[in-house]
Amino acid sequence: MQNPDTASTSFTIRYLSQQGKFPEALSLYVQMHGSGLLPNTFVVSSALKASARILCKVGGVMIHGQVKKLGLCKVVFVQTALVDFYSKIGDMEVARNVFDEITERNMVSWNSILAGYVRCGDLAMAQNLFDEMLVRDVVSWNSMVFGYARGNDMEKACTLFREMPERNPASWNAMIAGYVECGKIEMARSFFDAMPRRNNVSYITMISAYSKYGSVESAIELFNEKGEKDLLLYNAMISSFAQNNRAKEALQLFDEMLQSNANIQPDGMTLTSAISACSQLGDLKFGKWIESYMSKSGIKMDDHLATSLIDLYTKCGHIDKAYDLFHSLQKRDLVAYTAMILGCGINGRAKDAIKLFEEMMNANIIPNQVTFTGILTAYNHVGLVKEGYNCFMSLQKYGLVPTVDHYAIVVDLLGRAGQLEDAYELIKSMHVQPHAGVWGALLLACSLHNNVELAEVAAINLFEEMMNANIIPNQVTFTGQLEDAYELIKSMHVQPHAGVWGALLLACSLHNNVELAEVAAKNCFELEADSSGYHSLLANIYASAGRWDDVKRLRGEIEVKGLAKIHGASWMDCDKAGSIEIN
């Protein structure tokens, strides 16, 4: 009896919905309805599912109206789809009304409303409903376990977990996620180890947990242990590297993913993490590469991507490009404002930073610690001492505790203005351990204003901090105390990394100390696989000392080792961007 058009359109809508192409399914449904074709119950439930998944409120409500008109209100599939839709958009009142009208509820009807209560955090209602259920399946149990775990009631979650007659990987994953959320990472790991079948979700949850708690090594271990890796697993590991200041490894893995035989295509999230890594390295070339990649692969610019690009462009001094991106944002949130404020601060655009900060306040967005780092950097850059100091003092108004970095900026600000005693008092008043950067800022200020006494205090503390930390601050480059720095490195309690020797090498190049430069360079070469930067630095030192034979020898070494090329990072070469294949 059905019109052939209706039949084929219905089929397409159901197919699109099953394929996860929800916007497409929904728009086809609207089109179908607009052309006067009557939808059947199958199409209506598919369209409702689509509306629910993309949280299209008007779409679902509109379909609800049509359902009433068409008299499909008694069909359990339609009713259940409606319950699910209202549950997902958080309108539990309407969801409950529809649910109560269902005369023959099935398992899915119950589970839909149950998940709705769990999602909006109404565990009491969820528990009531759960108790009312005569038959429960593993989905019902999982919803309850998930609810308690997310509410940090692990005891309750655990009790339910032990009681449940049947468990699947999702049950275990809910427990793992719950323990992770309340910081009990060891417990999470125990569940992870104990579960019979770990799936990707289990791995991703543990990897991102380790990432948050700084144990990247454990994350790597799990990542390597997993045989087949999919896009989401790569994303978790890449962002884990990017968030723990391991930018090079993030990009290496990104490259490995592109080159892998599994033919995994990155998505917006992959690119977001990769851009963040590039921003840490100040690699602007990549920004351009990313934009060409996006247009080729059809990855659409979203606010997350734009925000990470803003960060990249500002760090590379392209503030106008960053502004363009900022103006293109759908919604300016805390992170976007902070990236832009920090960007203006770094680039000396204090007025802009202050303007953005005010704009942000007017939009009722609460600043956080990083926002303050940005605004303080701006004040520091233009030497607005009073404003900067007041800003620093206003941190508490937002319930924020100043970080060591905030102190370092303000010490620098006060110090440069010659208020050395104020700076010193501020350091003494700190409730966090001042790191070398704080003392370094004071020492630099003392050297600018010829205050020997305070300089000695600062220097002693600076050296002490450096003994604890695996860094040698750039302040040595100003003071030129190269031998002291060298002795210091030799006395370090921890193994100095390439950056430590690199700082000394740079200082040697500024102060023309060839002998020490050779020692520092040798250590850099040994500690860092890609030592091309250090090679050219040493070559420059030889050149300025007129030791052309050594320059020649070093250039030869560079060529032999092929150091100019960075292995396994083909995308770094923008010219090759066009050669990457995208399906």
Next chain:
DNA sequence: ATTGGAGAAG
């Protein structure tokens, strides 16, 4: 046909 579990930017 309709239900549950995961990853991002400063």
